[in-house]
């Protein structure tokens with residue numbers, strides 16, 4: 001009887017899951033799915049590893065929240081993969097605070113500690129922790145493991161980790177943590193497989209999805225990143241503002257008389273591509289639109305991404321390799337090309353045909369920088385961490 005692990009990845013715009021078999025050297029995907037939270041027709045979609053539909057469940061009138069869809073995920077696994085032994089549920093937890101440099105078992109105490117970090121990731125933390133409670137209620141004996149977005153950046157040190165505020169606040173945890181670590185860790189691993197000669201070099205990974213951030217890697221380790229204390233910092237995102245003059249927040253509170261809650265809602269949910277375009281947070285919609293405001297939102301997105309690549313390159317004292325990943329980074333040749341053009345002064349040259357094909361290497365022969373497109377796989381990274389945790393705990397099947 002082979003062992004399996006269920007992986008849940010709750011992002012800001014999607015909830016994905018995967019069931020992995022743990023018998024071999026690397027976890028193998030058995031099925032994957034999506035909890036589509038569309039307002040009127042929320043759905044659970046399950047696919048086989050080839051991407052073909054296996055099952056679909058629409059939430060009905062009596063089903064009031066995502067809990068029901070998680071319960072269906074567990075029931076589906078029991079029905080179709082019940083002969084295997086589900087050993088653990090692994091969760092992407094966006095904020096791990098200062099304490100976690102690796103995965104942790106989700107005991108009640110650990111959950112309470114992570115819940116206390118909600119103000120530092122209000123869009124994500126409750127969504128990440130909700131399935132932990134649901135699964136505990138249905139399968140209290142099932143081991144649950146947290147894999148943190150922040151853990152990959154745990155080695156971040158001053159000055160990269162520091163804000164220019166009085167030291168007493170830093171002692172209370174006000175520092176830069178960084179996020180998207182599971183994605184950066186996976187992509188760094190893939191890059192080392194595709195181009196091992198670059199693993200020791202200076203690499204910048206651009207995770208461009210609904211949330212977006214850059215990571216500067218030296219010797220495959222994170223030395224700087226654009227997200228900070230919260231996943232609000234850095235690049236322009238779907239609905240988040242990214243880096244902003246803190247004076248704007250004071251102005252909104254003092255002169256527009258906005259409450260702290262209203263400012264939080266504005267900065268997390270109404271800014272970014274949505275706020276500037278007035279149209280959509282979805283890059284596909286903006287690229288297809290002929291409206292001037294949509295173009296302006298795209299220009300701001302690529303302008304700020306290129307500016308911050310230069311900032312990361314300063315940390316690294318140069319750049320050998322640039323990697324695009326995330327929904328936009330993997331799928332939009334226009335955005336890759338526009339960011340590449342803004343970085344021409346750094347010697348970046350993207351080859352048009354290779355960029356169209358979007359397969360691994362996309363730089364031209366005359367490029368001073370190696371440029372790649374690598375599809376991220378946060379679920380597989382979580383499954384790998386869980387496999388290591390379970391192995392360290394020993395072969396027992398509890």
Ligand SMILES: Nc1ncnc2c1ncn2[C@@H]1O[C@H](COP(=O)(O)OP(=O)(O)O)[C@@H](O)[C@H]1O
Pocket residue numbers: 011012013014208209210211238281282283284285287326327328331332
């Ligand atoms: N073909 C495409 N062209 C441009 N953008 C795309 C394409 N496919 C997906 N995207 C964009 O990717 C973003 C979502 O990224 P993703 O990484 O899946 O999100 P999440 O952060 O929720 O994991 C959306 O803005 C979406 O428009």
Ligand SMILES: CC(=O)OP(=O)(O)O
Pocket residue numbers: 010011012013094124149179180209210211212231
């Ligand atoms: C940390 C973060 O922004 O995650 P996501 O891209 O899933 O919103």
Ligand SMILES: [Mg+2]
Pocket residue numbers: 011012209210211
């Ligand atoms: Mg994501």
